[in-house]
Amino acid sequence: MVSVTHLSDDELLLLLKKEDKLAFSEIYNRYWEKMVSYSVRLTKSEDESADIVQEIFVSLWNRKLELIVKGSLASYLIKSTRNLSLRYIERNIHSIDFVEKLTEFIVDKSQNIEENISFKELQDKIESGIAKLPKKMQQVYLLSRDEQLSYREIAEKLQIAEGTVKKQISNALKIISQSLNERLSVVMSALLIHLLR
Template sequence: MNLYRNLSDHELVELLKSADDAAYEEIYKRYWALLFRHACKILHNEDEAKDVVQDLFTALWTKRREINLNSSLSSYLYSAIRYKIFDLIDKHKVRSRYLASLESFIQEGQYSSEDAIREKQLAVLIEKEIAGLPEKMREVFELSRKSNLSHKEIAKKMGISDQTVKKQIYNAIKILRPKFGLFLIILRFFSAN
């Protein structure tokens, strides 16, 4: 019998703060489906809703010691998911504006200061997403993309195999591509010129 099922949200949060995996799992079981449905109602996209909820639970674990509940755990989680959804919507707006300005640039050959501002905003979003990658994956990805090191050079520098380097880069791109897709390539093109 799972003893954690009988604990209150407050008790679970206290256990979570002390890195109790079972308390985290119980909170996940209690709230994942509810938060997912709430995110789906707002986003109308199941994949994005899953990503947002997963981001929330990842943040809940990584920032567990900082949790300070002024109300119930459900209120805390619903507020957090709304914040993440609004953040995602803002990112979509920046991407949409950037795509519109890129289309204008392609059609008219004009690149305005507003385009430069949008490019910088997108660069900040991309850097934020890269910073959110797991530590080893982020380090491999940055050595590859920013320092332009070969897989062999990265493997030697980090003391890991070429295959591990390839896998880490593949996984980083797999995480970043759905969020930015073509924008990563475009941004790289503009920053190279």
């Protein structure tokens, strides 16, 4: 059996478009755990996160012939995970149990989170905040958010100190939070910054 573990993501994508099942399996093995872990941070549900990631991979296989990936495969898969996870949150935001699970780390359970949240509007505001970041800070933040790289991995990739990475991400979150504060309560801002970091 031919091994594909040594291939780059771009090479795997080319094989995937030729309906290569080994390439698909390698992409799955390479990113499944990272995607589920990211989704769990958003949804607070391991079962739902596994279903979300499964749905992404089913879609990936079904659309393999016409698939267009702009940027890196890692970024594409993480963005897909974020979008489906946020859709899950949007569907369940009015569930008391769900809201409690989501907010227990920042507010007392007796407090209520704003209802009628437009996640499209929030995503637009977040993207607008990211666009305002200085170029280097934006690069660091996007590597953390879109590719889910650790501080160490970002530091190695950009050849900067790990402490610098941490400070840049912290500052980026503050700037994005300020753009959200114009429309959201402090609690909701804290919640969304936590979810999308």
